Amino acid sequence: MKRVSIYILGLSFLACGTPKLVVTNPEDVQPAREETTLQSGPDGLKADTEKFNTAIAKSYPVTTSEEVGRIMGFLASDELQGRDTGSEGIEKAAVFIENHFKANDVAPYYETYRDELSNYTKPAFNVLGIVPGNDELLKDEVIIVGAHYDHIGTMSPVAGDKVANGANDNASGTTSVLEMAKYFGQHKTNKRTIIFALFSAEEKGLLGSAHLAKRMKKEGVNLYAVLNFEMIGVPLQNKNYEVYITGYEKSNLAEISNAYSGANLVGYLPTAKKNGLFARSDNYPFYNEFKIPSHTYCTFDFTNFNFYHKPDDEVEQMDMSHMANTINKFTPMVEGIANGPKGEIKMN
Known part of the structure; x- marks a missing residue:
């Protein structure tokens, strides 16, 4: 993440019937729980919850701790030398991402999977895949599910180790996006x-996402929401929710996320607002350009991980069971958002 970027999310799902909104008071870390019935959108469409829940019952879990460990093990390996933007190491990561997309029938968004940056001196690119929508009324609305796949490369050695592997930051978010794309x-x-976007040059100042946001705005993309994932490699502690989103109060995305998880999955972290985290990851350029719900899901809260931008941000520090569990909750949440009524997610 860029000088502290943060994101993550999690979820579960309703057994049947109308989704319920689970509302977490943004001024209370231990909120009272309030439930309200999810209404239809302005066009009168209802969330197809029966079909939604049937798909969940047939198709989950999406991933396992072993598969998460395999992906993380490569992305955060010394072979990739910290995935610095424009380096040989990040090129290897890009090829890995492209092969994952190809193996799982995720098409290139542009002519190829690579979206070359217009705002960086060295050759650098985002990696973008697309799964077109299957509904005539909704397919023109686009959701970005994203994470940055770059990190900071090498640094002054600590105990002889100079590679900043970036396992939590942000091989964890990248792994989440890859498994949802699968x-x-x-x-x-x-x-x-759904566009699955792996951003480069986040650590250089959100350059990959800034480039893509401007390009999509110019191209007239009908962007509905941006769900960004960062630093989800270790669980939150002593919270009554599993992940938080930055910019909690700016839209109803947390409530909608919880509605499709059927649980108090996403909460409000006061520290995130205090430190301005909403503007410090790849969600922010899309918010600036499109003024739509654009948030980051995260589990790093400044107390549960001590190796931010250090060589000790290694795979061995990650909780693979937590990550697999969270991804398996993220996926039906994203599915619910992708299939929900028109206008369901909106700015406050």
């Missing part, structure tokens, strides 16, 4: 179009 690429259950 599910949607294989099952094609999304009514809205």
